[in-house]
Amino acid sequence: MSALIQKLHPALYPGARLTLDDTRRPLFSRQGDWDAGSALHCAAMALAMLGRLPDPVNVRGYASGPVPHFWDRAWPHYLHGLTPSELAAFVWELDAGVQPVPLEGSADELARLCVLELAAGWPVLVWIVNCRTDERHAALVVGIEEHDAIPTTLLLLDPAGAAPVLAACNARLEFGGANASYITAEATVKAGVDGAVSIRLLDAEATGADCV
Template identity: 40%
Template sequence: MAGALLGQLTDPSKVSSRRRGPEAAFWNSVRPYYLSGATLHELAALIHELGWNLNPIVAEGAHSSVMEFCVRELSRGHLVVVSWRTVRRTHYHAVLAVGLEGVQRGRTFEPHTLLLLDPSENEPWLSTCNARMSVGGLAAGKRSRDARYVTAGYTDRVIADGAVSIQTRAAKRTARTKLP
């Protein structure tokens, strides 16, 4: 999905069946990870090796630190892959964070929810996301140890353990010329 949102893939649903073009090249790169998955560092290396002029940044650590990283990177306009697990379980799951929901107070935006695309859920019907993860307690002195993860048919407490920000490398600026 990140490849499609960044304009690198035209039809992400057909990457495995394409014989030529960017989808075929992408599939050849990701095929070794298709059934086994990838660590966040392997994902970052893969993103870098695709040659799409992207700069992946990995953040791992405590839930609150990962959530702060996600909010900061989304606020800067970057897509973020978030790795999480449910409380009391060790099975990890990755989703694509595409935006923030929150409250605007004057000039200050206070985010409270990450808007997500979850590949294991149904497609987002006439909406921009199909899952949500509460940010919870990022204000000074209030650090949350978990988040609430909500989809159309699932709600649970989860812990974010890492994330990969997908930054587009800035194109070199050219000198401006005056028009006559």
């Protein structure tokens, strides 16, 4: 009998709503219909998972501290979005005690690098490309799925999708050469990874290496 195992980032607490494990604050930050801010929403969630942003959802509800600092730097990019290199520069400029690490390789190599980064405790932003329409948008890697101890799927939070209910993800990237599929509640499309940026803490080896 084959074994199917899901491994999630240790900062997550899946329940009726997906929250941060330590504070029980909601994590999912949803992209609006008009904006191109998927990478910014993913960056906010990644920073929250690393303990560098206390509230990734209500980013305009604070008068001082790291949340308005993030929003002040995010809003000029909100309508046109960010490429992987632009996102890396944006994260560096936040001076939030984290290091953006761009990942390089083919789509399949990037997916496998994401597995290694997440296993070390680092959330990863990936840029998904729809092979039919050539549309690109960012999603956040929060877990992996293994079949018989072989990683086959990235579990993702897609800011453009619905908030996950009784789950830790709202999208899946099933990878493997030319047959990669991006799966959401709405559709399954042939897709690939067109860039990835890992977010690591500067002052620690990992947040809790070995995801559970």
